[in-house]
Amino acid sequence: MTSATVSSPQTGTDKPLLAVLKGECRTPPPAWLMRQAGRYLPEYRALRAEKGGFLALVYDSEAAAEITLQPLDRFGVGTGGLSAAILFSDILIVPYAMGQDLWFEAGEGPRLAPTLDQTDLSALKPDWSRYDAIYETIRLVKARLDPKATFLGFAGSPWTIATYMVAGQGSKDQSAARRLAYTDPARFGAIIDAIVDATVTYLCGQIEAGIDAIQLFDSWAGSLSPLQFDKWVIEPNARIIKRLREKYPDVPVIGFPKGAGAKIVDYAIGTGADAVGLDETIDPHWANAVLPKGLPVQGNLDPLALIAGGAAMEEAVANIRAAFADRPHIFNLGHGIVLDTPVDHVARLLMLVGDKA
Numbered sequence: 001m002t003s004a005t006v007s008s009p010q011t012g013t014d015k016p017l018l019a020v021l022k023g024e025c026r027t028p029p030p031a032w033l034m035r036q037a038g039r040y041l042p043e044y045r046a047l048r049a050e051k052g053g054f055l056a057l058v059y060d061s062e063a064a065a066e067i068t069l070q071p072l073d074r075f076g077v078g079t080g081g082l083s084a085a086i087l088f089s090d091i092l093i094v095p096y097a098m099g100q101d102l103w104f105e106a107g108e109g110p111r112l113a114p115t116l117d118q119t120d121l122s123a124l125k126p127d128w129s130r131y132d133a134i135y136e137t138i139r140l141v142k143a144r145l146d147p148k149a150t151f152l153g154f155a156g157s158p159w160t161i162a163t164y165m166v167a168g169q170g171s172k173d174q175s176a177a178r179r180l181a182y183t184d185p186a187r188f189g190a191i192i193d194a195i196v197d198a199t200v201t202y203l204c205g206q207i208e209a210g211i212d213a214i215q216l217f218d219s220w221a222g223s224l225s226p227l228q229f230d231k232w233v234i235e236p237n238a239r240i241i242k243r244l245r246e247k248y249p250d251v252p253v254i255g256f257p258k259g260a261g262a263k264i265v266d267y268a269i270g271t272g273a274d275a276v277g278l279d280e281t282i283d284p285h286w287a288n289a290v291l292p293k294g295l296p297v298q299g300n301l302d303p304l305a306l307i308a309g310g311a312a313m314e315e316a317v318a319n320i321r322a323a324f325a326d327r328p329h330i331f332n333l334g335h336g337i338v339l340d341t342p343v344d345h346v347a348r349l350l351m352l353v354g355d356k357a
Contacts, residue, residue, distance in 0.1 A: 017083040017150040020328045021252035021275050028355045029329045030083030035336030036071040037088045043070050054104050059133045064088045065140035077146040080354035084150040089134050091156030094198050095165045099124030115168035117176050135209040142210035153211035157218035158195040158236035174223045192236050200243045207248050215254040222259015229263050234270040241272050265290050280334025284323035296328035303338050309345040317352050
């Protein structure tokens, strides 16, 4: 493959990833990796050991800014490196600001209380100042970020956030939220509506602080039946995107409904997202054939192929790039980097994607 920029509506931006989100095709494709800032990096582990727990890091804006920039410092910016920084934070900042307590149990993950399967939403007392440290992190990163790197902000999508708010923690099948959505759709709908409002406020603040583009993570979208997917994934995300676009028409939104399968087409059309992220279970050739022509896509290397490295990774990378050769494409994983990923495999991947290997 060549290293020339190919067909585009020219956007005038010198940020390759942002250009792709606005409809340009770039060869080689720009790349970033979900969870690229985090615990697989020794420099992250060292800082966390110094500073304390995960939530303490998120609310230490200076430390969070350093973590956001660590992978770019290590792997570089541009071809053969990373094309974006993604804010170091957590999707559960939104329910925390909505009034739930948030903490992380060692080895077990996040906890929220009181749970909304037992408590009415009206009992929560919002504290929107809990967004402020995140905005300060963004400002600090923006001042230091390479001008060719796109700065990505994010939020969890309403369905995924609701599953945590209802159950108080993650689960294998999200049964507590699914039960509530079926048995009391009005009550569950009110929770979704409140999350939509809180998320729009949060993302507007991120954009005002300096974010270039947004990703909406619907990590548990795959647990829903088709009708429930339409109601609790497509519709709420569409409302968020519409409201953001009305206020910030030049800020693209990537929608990532993990586990959507064939519903990715309905999601792409129904939400109006500027780009869609594909998880590792979606055949990229099928996706290219069925998704709207010209819609930017992101993905979708299996994180375990990255751990394996070698020929398995090289074959998968070649297959993904071939599938999206004529479509605006951002190279990424199908989900986040796994803890035990070798750092040299990440470096090799980025060089491979950038035609520098």
